[in-house]
Amino acid sequence: MSRVNWLARWPPSCPRLRLPSLKGFECGRFFKCSRLPTFKKLFEFRKPTWVIVFQLLFAEATLPGLRNVFGFGPPIPRLLFAVAFVYLVFETVADVEEHVENYLEYNTTLQVTIEEPRSAYMMMPEVTVCNKNPIYTSSFCKAENRHRIETETNKTCKTSNCETFISLYYQNLCSGEDSERERYRIVFGTRNNDEGRKANKYFYEWHGNLMSFEKGRELLSLLSYPDPGSLISMCLFNNKDCFSKFRKNLQPSYGMCYSLFAEGEEPVVQFETHLNGLMLNLNVLEYEYLPMLTTVGHVIMIHSPEEKINAAEDAVFVHPRATTYIGLQKEQVVRLPPPSRDPCTETYPPELLQYLEPELKKVYTTLVCRELCTQIAVLEACKCIDFRFIRPANVASVECSYVIPSQGQESSLTCAIEVTKNIEKNPLRCGCYSACVEDQYIKTNSALFWHPRLQKDVGNASTSTVYVYMHSNKIHVRRKVMQTSWKDLLNSIAGTMGLYLGYSYLFAFYIVDILIRGILEIVSWKIFKRNQNRRKYDEKIRRNLIFDTQYH
Known part of the structure; x- marks a missing residue:
């Protein structure tokens, strides 16, 4: 043919x-x-149905590049457009991937603003007053306290250093006359004095062991400053007496301290001078210092009322016989919750809530969370409670001390110390992140000293004067924000698509629309063909039946 x-x-x-x-x-x-x-x-007859469907849809579209690649133009221009389009798509995907990776790192940046408080005044922070000398010498050497000191020492401290402190320094210090104390002061006050360093070490070891035991803390409270009048001679706030508002606050390092404004009930309305704040006259009491102590003066700790004292961050040291001015500037730190880097939290972890007192649940603080986390770890490992941390609620357990043996440990307190060292290596233990909103106080302090001749003349009646006041009613807000927000991410992706492909998000939506429509048309065509073939088959069967009926 x-x-x-x-x-x-x-x-x-x-x-x-x-x-x-x-x-x-x-x-x-x-x-x-x-x-x-x-x-x-x-040749065109042999194209699959789905190819022709998408060719028609892209040919009707006005999308740059895609119409030339998937349309019905000559093959060589389409091939050239396809190579260029694939390269530009590759570059676009690479840049978009980089933008997404930068966003998923959740890096933050810091914004600093100066804002005014919502009300017309600011609340005075809590002020805690301590003396660097944790023991009141006159109480330490009272005859009626001697038996109790020796008894509690034998119960709580089994080391040779404690025994040396009691048998040597305590006996000589309290059994002798005032001249013996002065001799100790001269000997221990000499530079490069090994004897003085030993005595200082023995004292703090003895003091720390007594502080680790409930009966020992009761004894130290008795030996420390018995009332605010023994530590503070005058207290004025806005020229009004505030002496009656002090509350006892036992600190591990400084003995009995006294806190003011613990409820945050005192507003500051005027900010002109230091006279609009708090004025304290503190008793120096140099004759009450133990001879082996190398530091003198007072410690003023300023912090938010709802937070526990952090001596390392809140303390300001006051020199004896000096006038110290402490100006405060309120600062607020605002952090971001997860998934940002260094996230914050506003609630305690669920595993710690059952151990918290109701008043502590109201405000989240990082210090309380970490202390309670460490306390629970000590309780599980050593079967005792460490006095240095918050006492858990709804738990009946003995305190860790040197006289309560633990499982294979030298003592339960030694066990607690080892557990604490291991726990504190992880700063984010138990999920104790920083608080999302934290109030801090920037302290600016200066001091004026009396002439040495005047200091010598006042003698035992000498005092230190402290002024604590607010600089202004402005709040420095340090707010963490995302370095790349989701809006920035979308703008970056849109800019990349526009630079390489000339596309916007509307064009991207158009492409998705073409793909969906093409898939629906192909599926509809398949369904139509299947139904058509079924009808043809049924018609063929019907005709065969008619034919058989007619001829048989």
């Missing part, structure tokens, strides 16, 4: 010729074409 005769009898039963992309072919009722196809058309 010749090629001409083969083409003359071409019977194209091809429904794809109905597609508008194959121009120049008009099929009749029985799919008989009025024109003969060329070999180029024959």
Whole structure:
């Protein structure tokens, strides 16, 4: 058969010729074409249905590049457009990936602003007054306290240093006359004095062991400053007496201290001078200092009323016989919750809530959370409670001390110390993140000293004067913000697509719309063809049945 005769009898039963992309072919009722196809058309007949569907959709679209790549143009220009388009898409994806990685790092930056308080005044922070000498010598050497000191020492401290302190220094210090104390002061006060360093070490070891035991703390409270009048001679706030508002506060390092404004009930309205704040006259009491102590003066700790004292951050040291000015500037730190880097939290972890007192649950503080976390670890490992940390609620347990043996440990307090060292290596233990909003006070202090001749003349009646006041009613707010927010991420992605492809988010939505429409049209065509074939098969069966009926 010749090629001409083969083409003359071409019977194209091809429904794809109905597609508008194959121009120049008009099929009749029985799919008989009025024109003969060329070999180029024959190649196009072999394209799958889904290819032609997407070609039609992209050809109708006005998307830059995609129309040239997926349309019906000449193959060489389409190939060139395809190479350029693939390269630009690759660069776009690489840049977008970099933007997303930077966002997922959740880096933060710091914004500093100066704001005014919501009300017309600011609340005075809590002020705690301590003496660097934790023991009142006159109480320490009272005859009625001697037996109790020796008894509690034997119960709580079994080391040779404690025994040496009691048998040697305590006996000589309290059994002798005033001249013996002065001799100790001269000997211990000499520079590079090994004896003085030993005595100082023995004292703090003895003091720390007594502080670790409940009965020992009761004894130290008795030996420390019995009332505010023994430590403070005058207290004025806004030129009004505030002496009656002091509360006892036992500190491990400084003995009995006294706190003011613990409830945060005193507002500061005027900010002109230091006279609008707190004025304290503190008794120096140099004759009450133990000879082996190398530091003198007072400690003023300033902190928020709802937070526990952190001596390392809150303390300001006051020189004896000096006038010290402590100016305060309120600062507020605002942090971000997870998933930001260095996240914050406003609630205690669930595993710690059951051990908290109701008043501590009201305000979250990092210090309370970490102390309670350490306390629970000590309780589980050593079966005792460490006095240095918050006592857990709803737990009945003995305190750690040197006289309560633990499992294979030298003592339960030694066990507690080892557990604490291991726990504190992880600053984020128990999920104790920083508070989301934390009030701090920037302290600016200065001091004026009396002339040495005047200091010598006043003698035992000497005092130290302290002024604590607010600089201004402005709050320095340090707010952490995301270095890359989700809006910045979207803008970066849009800029990258516009730079490389000339696309916007609307064009991206258009591409998604084309893909969805193409898939729906292909699925609809498949369903239509399946139903059509089923109807043809049913019609064929029906005709066969009719034929069989007629002839049989």
